[in-house]
Amino acid sequence: MKLATAIFVLLGAALVTAQDTPPVQPLPAKKPATDAKVWGALVFATNDAKEAATMPKVDVPAAYADIPQRLGKVFEYQRFEVIGQHLQDVFREYESWVVPTKDLFLKVDSKGPAEGGGMNLHLQFWRDQQVIVKTDAVLKSGSPLFIAGPKWRGGQLVFVLVLQQGK
Amino acid sequence: MKTPTEDHDLLRWLDGEMSAAEKAAFESRLASDPALKAEAELMQRLSADLRTHLPAEMPVPYADFFNSQIQVRLAQDENQQMPAPASEGWFAWLRLPWLAPAAAVLMVSLFVWQNGAPSGSADSVVHSIYVPSAAVQARSFHSAEANATVLMLEGLEEMPADRKIVGFNITRTEVDEAVAATTLFGTDGKAVAVMAKDARNQPLLLTSSTPRG
Amino acid sequence: MPAPTAPDPGEVLDIDLVKRSQAGDTRAFDMLVSRYRGRIYAMTYHMIQNETEAWDLAQEAFIKAWRALPRFKMDSAFYTWLYRITHNVVYDWLRKKKIQGDGEFDDSHTEHRVAAGAEAVPRGDAAPDVALKNAELGARIQQAIAKLSPEHKQVILLREVEGMAYEEIAATVPCSLGTVMSRLFYARKKLQELLKDCYENTD
Numbered sequence: 001m002k003l004a005t006a007i008f009v010l011l012g013a014a015l016v017t018a019q020d021t022p023p024v025q026p027l028p029a030k031k032p033a034t035d036a037k038v039w040g041a042l043v044f045a046t047n048d049a050k051e052a053a054t055m056p057k058v059d060v061p062a063a064y065a066d067i068p069q070r071l072g073k074v075f076e077y078q079r080f081e082v083i084g085q086h087l088q089d090v091f092r093e094y095e096s097w098v099v100p101t102k103d104l105f106l107k108v109d110s111k112g113p114a115e116g117g118g119m120n121l122h123l124q125f126w127r128d129q130q131v132i133v134k135t136d137a138v139l140k141s142g143s144p145l146f147i148a149g150p151k152w153r154g155g156q157l158v159f160v161l162v163l164q165q166g167k
Numbered sequence: 168m169k170t171p172t173e174d175h176d177l178l179r180w181l182d183g184e185m186s187a188a189e190k191a192a193f194e195s196r197l198a199s200d201p202a203l204k205a206e207a208e209l210m211q212r213l214s215a216d217l218r219t220h221l222p223a224e225m226p227v228p229y230a231d232f233f234n235s236q237i238q239v240r241l242a243q244d245e246n247q248q249m250p251a252p253a254s255e256g257w258f259a260w261l262r263l264p265w266l267a268p269a270a271a272v273l274m275v276s277l278f279v280w281q282n283g284a285p286s287g288s289a290d291s292v293v294h295s296i297y298v299p300s301a302a303v304q305a306r307s308f309h310s311a312e313a314n315a316t317v318l319m320l321e322g323l324e325e326m327p328a329d330r331k332i333v334g335f336n337i338t339r340t341e342v343d344e345a346v347a348a349t350t351l352f353g354t355d356g357k358a359v360a361v362m363a364k365d366a367r368n369q370p371l372l373l374t375s376s377t378p379r380g
Numbered sequence: 381m382p383a384p385t386a387p388d389p390g391e392v393l394d395i396d397l398v399k400r401s402q403a404g405d406t407r408a409f410d411m412l413v414s415r416y417r418g419r420i421y422a423m424t425y426h427m428i429q430n431e432t433e434a435w436d437l438a439q440e441a442f443i444k445a446w447r448a449l450p451r452f453k454m455d456s457a458f459y460t461w462l463y464r465i466t467h468n469v470v471y472d473w474l475r476k477k478k479i480q481g482d483g484e485f486d487d488s489h490t491e492h493r494v495a496a497g498a499e500a501v502p503r504g505d506a507a508p509d510v511a512l513k514n515a516e517l518g519a520r521i522q523q524a525i526a527k528l529s530p531e532h533k534q535v536i537l538l539r540e541v542e543g544m545a546y547e548e549i550a551a552t553v554p555c556s557l558g559t560v561m562s563r564l565f566y567a568r569k570k571l572q573e574l575l576k577d578c579y580e581n582t583d
Contacts, residue, residue, distance in 0.1 A: 074317050082334075103330070105372065132300070132320065133298050147318045148318065163291075178564055182546065223422055223541050230417065236439060
């Protein structure tokens with residue numbers, strides 16, 4: 001927690017000294033209302049068995065165990081290693097961030113429930129400090145979204161977003 | 168010790184690739200060379216056994232399903248290319264008796280496909296895409312095989328190979344009231360990153376890892 | 381290469397089914413599938429010795445053929461053309477899979493394993509039941525084929541199962557005539573070695 005505090009202090013100072021300080025977004029006092037939960041993951045797709053073996057990975061919950069196999073039907077690689085994951089609430093009014101790694105992450109804005117189930121979402125795919133793509137999508141549980149990311153180390157990075165069933 | 172050409176002769180004789188003259192010449196060699204003859208006969212026997220035990224035709228398991236699956240994929244192909252009304256061929260095969268049981272299910276799924284995944288569809292859909300960079304191109308499609316929706320991006324700059332991509336395993340976040348910042352916690356309860364804003368109100372992701380080199 | 385059995389008189393010719401398929405008639409294509417699925421499945425099965433995967437690959441082959449139909453000029457028999465597509469599908473799939481050892485497959489993915497009791501007859505014993513010996517040989521052959529590399533499996537199957545001439549094999553793979561012959565020779569020698577005990581004791 002000390003780290004967070006230190007960063008806040010620095011940020012606070014930065015905000016105060018900046019010329020055109022935008023107003024700090026008013027935050028609700030308690031946890032914001034949520035519309036849904038999403039699971040986001042960054043997957044490293046590769047044909048190099050050694051790369052795959054030495055890549056640090058995360059344990060994926062059973063519900064998403066078939067994701068690598070499904071990725072294989074779209075992306076022509078042999079191995080799919082989940083290197084980061086993040087289970088996140090999608091806030092009703094506030095923006096949500098899905099950050100399985102610091103290099104590639106997603107901003108998620110709820111646009112309310114979709115007709116016939118699922119969620120209307122505005123998604124922004126970020127790489128470092130830049131938006132690569134903005135999209136309006138309907139996400140339904142059981143139907144993941146695969147976002148093809150940049151190539152890396154002879155393979156490719158793929159961002160996976162899944163709407164969790166129920167709330 | 169046989170020469171490579173002798174091996175080829177043996178092969179060509181066995182497989183009937185020799186002319187009549189060559190064949191006669193080779194067979195007289197066989198008559199006078201017991202070792203070669205033995206080898207030739209062994210090869211012949213192996214050939215015959217291979218042909219016996221490797222049938223050219225085999226019954227396909229679930230043969231009807233094999234056919235109907237292909238038809239489903241053909242229909243999906245057609246829908247992806249032509250949102251226009253179905254061609255005569257589609258409805259023609261609905262009259263086939265063996266397809267009748269599957270026809271109801273097929274008709275529903277084909278109808279859904281033709282109407283471009285209406286609200287009743289279980290598939291995620293990407294409605295609109297905006298790519299700020301002119302170098303990058305985006306398109307989306309649905310993969311039936313993966314049962315997933317894909318947002319394909321082309322023209323992205325490759326990540327440098329020496330870049331160390333550190334994965335998180337985030338299960339909890341806390342929105343802090345002091346500043347517009349969200350703390351991201353890993354499985355051990357420790358903060359792994361903070362999503363904050365910079366002076367332009369743009370996202371600023373801060374971690375405790377050493378700066379990339 | 382020998383054509384599959386010609387259709388009965390009164391049965392629709394391949395060429396007519398192909399033309400109708402090219403016009404988008406999926407029912408005509410369905411008839412082609414029925415006509416050739418046995419041969420295509422046998423081919424994929426012999427190459428990979430796994431029923432489920434072979435079934436999937438046979439499906440892929442027909443789907444690819446449907447998509448490629450507009451480009452089929454009918455300058456060869458439909459089956460020959462279909463065969464080439466299947467062959468490419470299987471070969472691409474094999475290349476993607478891991479290959480262990482010095483280019484030869486391990487047999488861990490094969491379904492056929494020699495039963496514990498199915499050993500070669502020791503010298504001096506009475507000749508075993510012929511039918512049992514045949515079944516054992518069949519299983520042993522499947523197992524031996526599985527041990528060959530994709531390149532060697534290809535040529536031996538094209539030669540022995542499809543009955544192709546060397547020129548046809550060279551065109552299908554594709555490779556040179558010399559390569560066809562050296563691979564065939566190696567494959568046969570290797571199979572002989574793997575099946576040595578099956579041949580030792582007879583006459």
